[in-house]
Amino acid sequence: MTIALSIDQLSVALPADADRPYALKQVSLHLNRNEILCVVGESGSGKSMTAGAIMGLLPDRVRAESGRIEFEGRNLLELNDAELRRIRGAKIGMIFQEPMTALNPLITIGDQIGEMFRTHSKLSRRETAERVQALLRDVHIPDPLAAARAYPHELSGGQRQRAMIAMALALEPAILIADEPTTALDVTTQAQILKLIRELQERKGTAVLFITHDFGVVAEIADRVAVMQHGVVVEQGEADTILNRPQHAYTRALISAVPPLTPPPIRQVAEESILAIRQVNKIYRKGGLLGRNKRVTHAVRDVTLDLPKGGTLGIVGESGSGKSTLARCVVRLLDPNSGHIEFDNVDLASLGRRELREHARHVQMVFQDPYGSLNPRRRVGELVAQGPIVHGTPCQQALAEARELFELVGLDPDATRRYPHEFSGGQRQRICLARALALKPRVLVADEPVSALDVSVQAQVLELLARLRQQLGLSLLFITHDLRVAAQICDHIAVMKNGSVVEHGTAAQVFGSPGHEYTRSLLDAVPGRHWTPPSFAGDIERIAA
Amino acid sequence: MEFLHRYKRNPAAVFGLVLLLAILVLAATAGLLYPQNPLGLAGRPLQWPLSNPDFLFGTDHVGRDIGAQIFHGARVSLFIGLIATVIAIIIGIVVGALSGYYGGLLDDMLMRVTEAFQILPSFLLLLVLVAVFGSELQTVIVAIGVVSWPAAARLTRAEFLSLRNREFVQAGRTLGLGDFSLIFREILPNALPPVIVYASVIMAVAILLESALAFLNLSDPNVPSWGNLIGGGRGVLRVQWYVSAIPGIAILLTVLAVSLVGQGLNDALNPRLKNR
Secondary structure (H helix, E strand, C coil), rough: CCCCEEEEEEEEECCCCCCCCEEEEEEEEEEEEHHHHEEECCCCCHHHHHHHHHHCCCCCCCEEEEEEEEECCCEEEHCCCHHHHHHCCCCEEECCCCHHHCCCCCCCCHHHHHHHHHHHCCCCCCHHHHHHHHHHCCCCCCCHHHHHHHCHHHCHHHHHHHHHHHHHHHCCCCEEEEEEECCCCCHCCCCCCHHHHHHHHHHHHEEEEEEECCCCEEEEHHCEEEEEECCCCEEEEEEHHHHHHCCCCCHHHHHHHHHCCCCCCCCCCCCCCEEEEEEEEEEEEECCCHCCEEEEEEEEEEEEEEECCCEEEEEHHHHHHHCCHHHHHCCCCCCCCEEEECCEEEEECCCCCCHHHHHHHEEEEEEECCCCCCCCCHHHHHHHHHHHHHHHCCCCHHHHHHHHHHHCCCHHHHHHHHHHCCCCCEEEEEHHHHHHHHHCCCCEEECCCCCCCCCHHHHHHHHHHHHHHHHHEEEEEEEEECHHHHHHCCCCEEEEEEEEEEEEHHHHHHHHCCCCCCHHHHHHHCCCCCCCCCCCCCHHHHHHH | HHHHHHHHHCHHHHHHHHHHHHHHHHHHHHHCCCCCCCCCCCCCCCCEEEEEEEECCEECCCHHHHHHHHHHHHHHHHHHHHHHHHHHHHHHHHHHHHHHHHCHHHHHHHHHHHHHHHCCHHHHHHHHHHHHHHHHHHHHHHHHHHHHHHHHHHHHHHHHHHCCCHHHHHHHHHHHCCHHHHCCCCCHHHHHHHHHHHHHHHHHHHHHHHHHHHCCCCCCCCCCCHHHHHHHHHHCCCCCHHHHHHHHHHHHHHHHHHHHHHHHHHHHCCHHHCCH
């Protein structure tokens, strides 16, 4: 095997006011021809910075301080802008996480791909158009002729990412850098894109540097793996070795934190249901003066579900399946158009505003984004205490209870006087939990509570949720797109598609013998489903500490 | 602390703050340096500045001490600017917050009212208000506040529109918080920074509006405002130009100081914009 690109002792310095002096510290990597090298790490590990350094696209005030990046016998760090421009796109292609923002919204897909040829070659108009068509066919876009004329917003997320890949591969670069290319996509689309990248890579012999945080994706696509932590490569080697016999403690901890796809043994859950969702519908109507261009979206269609007392009902589905809308209907952030939501012999769906506020305390919600769901201008203790205060608890007592809740969710009680920005993502999600628990709810609706967290933090928060469920006798309505997470925490699982529940059963049933075709396709699309992460007890605690 | 540090890095903002402090010192020492009524006759009219050691800034066309009027005028101008700004910001925030938070019909109605205020040139509207309600100081201040709020309302509304569906507001709603606390305790503190910065613009404009009124002899003649002094000097503008020029410079420096402080606040509140 020949080396396509080698990084030798690369250090990248951060500006003086950053939280650490180096983004990358003496990173040495090499990328062979015709292979996929996965760079894995959690947020802040420096994996994207590595890609930026190769392309000469580091953020302002960040610079490569020492080391070499060797490509075709030249050190990329020493090239000037004009020389780098000739390499970017032509010899090193790149695809990004969010194709919607990486594509220019005002230019058609065909023109954007054609721009690659106009910039780097002297092809005629007709030849360019033909090449664009060939590329769009290569990436299996349905109806390539129409796609070339479409603007980015007219394509789906997966098609946009296909167009991005077509663009990156237009000039048959020797190297393709893919920075989390599937993170923003649904799981079935992700599986297709991963397959496409693999197929094109094999056909053209491209060297792919694939950056990801997801070990499932690594298991799916990598030939070799490099694991990064705090700007240092802690371990690299063949995919099989790293995935199944990792040596470094950090790699072991990361891999142990990946939830296996098989549900744990069945817990005993009461037959009795605490929350009954009956025939709930939510319809969005859009625009249309005098009925023109009127769009009606059935976000939730006749959903009937039961949440068993003390149990966890998982609602899984892809984006647009209506799972979050359903959750918001349950806590009445949205008003369902029809149907009943029965809790304690009260129909939550039909309550007026005043009664709703009284009943709100029994059904609480935890949100996805731990950064956006805490008011940045108030102390976290006040945030936790404000619910009880509204419901009539004296201020002093509520603040004292907030301290106890902090202890319950594993935070320092003295931290109640601090502001949200002083906490990490995992800690903030614990604060959100404490805030929801302050009202002593009996049902907790969790909308993707761990999706924004790194995998090791995710494991801790899931553990906390499982513990609280036991300790407080909570019933959980758990919304997630991640089947691995769902397998770990849910007793029952409902699969949603286009607003309807297509399958509903115990976790073991749904994962073991899925009845509906859509469930099977979801399960088939889970990255790394054939790989069972080995477990290394003890390592997680060490990393957490 | 961090805020102060960021503010200090901007030399123009620091200069503005020093200037503003100097004007505050003028206002504070007016009673000590010029204990007599600044509108009382002091000496021979139209003495040039520096020609008589008793009147360093000279005297105006009726023989009042210009220096006394400048010092006491600082009080009046800052007072007018401050109170009119507070009135405008309060109206603007209430209208913008209700409009942005509730949306729908209320939003439509409030925004039409706002636009009705915006399409009239504010000075014209001010003239009408003063002509109808008289020109005592209080009336003038309230009138300036009433013509200055529409931009603040639109700004607040825009902030509310982007903030009202954030998860922390939804979280507050699930906790059972009422609309009042959602608006004023959850959203408003987050919407405030750009409005505060804009307040400096309103304050500068308020001082100018009062001067313009006074220049047309439509402001309260019984207070020693800078505008009145300029208006008084109008008749002798070609020869004894200093009567109008000295208060004019005072107004210029005050407006400059307020604007620079506002700009500095803006940069300090949005540190990321500054680093580019």
